[in-house]
Amino acid sequence: MRADARKNRDHLLAVASTAIAEQGVDVALRDIARRAGVGLATLLRHFPTREALLDALLHASFDELTAKAGELETSSAPGDALVSWLRDCVTWTTEYRGVTVLMAAAIEDPESALHASCVTLRAAGARLLTRAQAAGTARDDIDGDDLFALIAMLAWAGDQPALAPRADHLFEVVASAVLPAAAGQSAPLRTRPVS
Amino acid sequence: MRADARKNRDHLLAVASTAIAEQGVDVALRDIARRAGVGLATLLRHFPTREALLDALLHASFDELTAKAGELETSSAPGDALVSWLRDCVTWTTEYRGVTVLMAAAIEDPESALHASCVTLRAAGARLLTRAQAAGTARDDIDGDDLFALIAMLAWAGDQPALAPRADHLFEVVASAVLPAAAGQSAPLRTRPVS
DNA sequence: GCTGAATCGGACCAGCGATCCACATAAGTG
DNA sequence: CACTTATGTGGATCGCTGGTCCGATTCAGC
Numbered sequence: 001m002r003a004d005a006r007k008n009r010d011h012l013l014a015v016a017s018t019a020i021a022e023q024g025v026d027v028a029l030r031d032i033a034r035r036a037g038v039g040l041a042t043l044l045r046h047f048p049t050r051e052a053l054l055d056a057l058l059h060a061s062f063d064e065l066t067a068k069a070g071e072l073e074t075s076s077a078p079g080d081a082l083v084s085w086l087r088d089c090v091t092w093t094t095e096y097r098g099v100t101v102l103m104a105a106a107i108e109d110p111e112s113a114l115h116a117s118c119v120t121l122r123a124a125g126a127r128l129l130t131r132a133q134a135a136g137t138a139r140d141d142i143d144g145d146d147l148f149a150l151i152a153m154l155a156w157a158g159d160q161p162a163l164a165p166r167a168d169h170l171f172e173v174v175a176s177a178v179l180p181a182a183a184g185q186s187a188p189l190r191t192r193p194v195s
Numbered sequence: 196m197r198a199d200a201r202k203n204r205d206h207l208l209a210v211a212s213t214a215i216a217e218q219g220v221d222v223a224l225r226d227i228a229r230r231a232g233v234g235l236a237t238l239l240r241h242f243p244t245r246e247a248l249l250d251a252l253l254h255a256s257f258d259e260l261t262a263k264a265g266e267l268e269t270s271s272a273p274g275d276a277l278v279s280w281l282r283d284c285v286t287w288t289t290e291y292r293g294v295t296v297l298m299a300a301a302i303e304d305p306e307s308a309l310h311a312s313c314v315t316l317r318a319a320g321a322r323l324l325t326r327a328q329a330a331g332t333a334r335d336d337i338d339g340d341d342l343f344a345l346i347a348m349l350a351w352a353g354d355q356p357a358l359a360p361r362a363d364h365l366f367e368v369v370a371s372a373v374l375p376a377a378a379g380q381s382a383p384l385r386t387r388p389v390s
Numbered sequence: 391g392c393t394g395a396a397t398c399g400g401a402c403c404a405g406c407g408a409t410c411c412a413c414a415t416a417a418g419t420g
Numbered sequence: 421c422a423c424t425t426a427t428g429t430g431g432a433t434c435g436c437t438g439g440t441c442c443g444a445t446t447c448a449g450c
Binding site: 105173 | 296299300302303334336337340341344345347348349351352355356357358361364369371372373
């Protein structure tokens with residue numbers, strides 16, 4: 001890649017990052033290009049679709065989250081690890097308002113630039129889940145797909161202005177369903193802890 | 196209203212209903228107008244915004260759901276009534292793909308044409324919820340706003356092609372959090388039923 | 391400095407919701 | 421029935437979106 005092209009690419013990523021933080025992932029690509037001082041065509045050649053741009057932007061975050069899952073797998077109790085990782089996932093999406101619906105679409109579209117990242121993320125969650133299930137902390141009748149869906153639902157709620165103030169509380173409610181006796185969560189009614 | 200205007204209005208509603216069933220609430224208004232054999236301006240005069248059109252279209256359904264809540268309030272056990280009504284709400288939204296995000300936006304925007312309907316719906320749910328809480332069947336730390344959010348989250352999941360196959364299961368998971376010992380729901384681990 | 395290839399961005403396209411206004415028509419009046 | 425007027429209509433148009441094309445520009449190697 002030519003030096004000027006590389007510079008443009010990096011600058012575009014930086015500008016896109018702040019623009020998305022300000023206006024969400026639906027920000028007009030023209031705005032990003034204008035703020036970066038390049039033409040729309042230049043942006044679209046570096047990143048042919050909005051998803052490709054997001055993928056380049058989010059790749060580091062995705063890797064962080066999967067790495068975090070790997071750490072938690074050995075450093076924390078199964079239940080704590082799962083709920084802590086879920087929390088990380090949900091809070092992370094708040095930085096990229098609107099990304100949830102793209103992820104939900106990408107996970108079943110192999111053509112999407114975000115597909116691979118989403119599948120990896122789901123797999124990381126599934127490992128934490130099965131570990132917690134083996135320990136008897138998480139309910140048995142859900143799998144990685146369910147977990148991914150629950151994360152997406154909570155993240156979506158965080159994206160909605162009317163629902164966002166409740167996001168933390170909703171997380172607790174959902175978490176209490178996945179981990180009925182999770183540490184730090186108040187059980188809904190009286191739940192007998194697993195011995 | 197003039198007779199021809201009335202006829203156009205009714206025809207537009209009928210066409211919009213089928214178009215939305217086919218393509219979701221994001222269907223192009225131009226398409227609806229064209230399929231109805233009128234100009235776009237005519238559609239937009241009868242229904243100034245997409246929300247106004249949806250409000251006219253959904254009003255009957257909203258009334259049905261609130262009426263259903265009133266019935267259940269006297270005919271069923273508090274827990275059963277709540278979970279049954281939740282199920283009705285969520286399955287209803289599947290007929291109008293994409294309506295959830297509009298409802299979530301409308302509930303806190305008093306200017307929205309859908310605002311009043313959403314508030315009424317939330318109030319109906321809140322009544323069922325407090326009744327179930329008084330009976331000790333529903334967890335105490337949620338309110339009508341939380342319930343509305345949970346319905347919206349489940350409905351949104353049903354709208355996402357990748358998540359829709361799991362929608363029923365996700366409903367059970369969330370319901371088990373709201374009503375830990377709801378009849379017909381298998382408790383996640385062992386939960387001691389309230390005496 | 392020159393040349394060829396890589397890169398750029400303004401001009402365009404189709405689609406969207408929305409608005410305007412000349413025209414058509416239904417409803418009321420004599 | 422004829423005439424008037426208020427109402428309803430829809431094609432043309434606007435600004436915006438994501439996306440494509442191609443002539444102009446700039447870089448990299450010799």
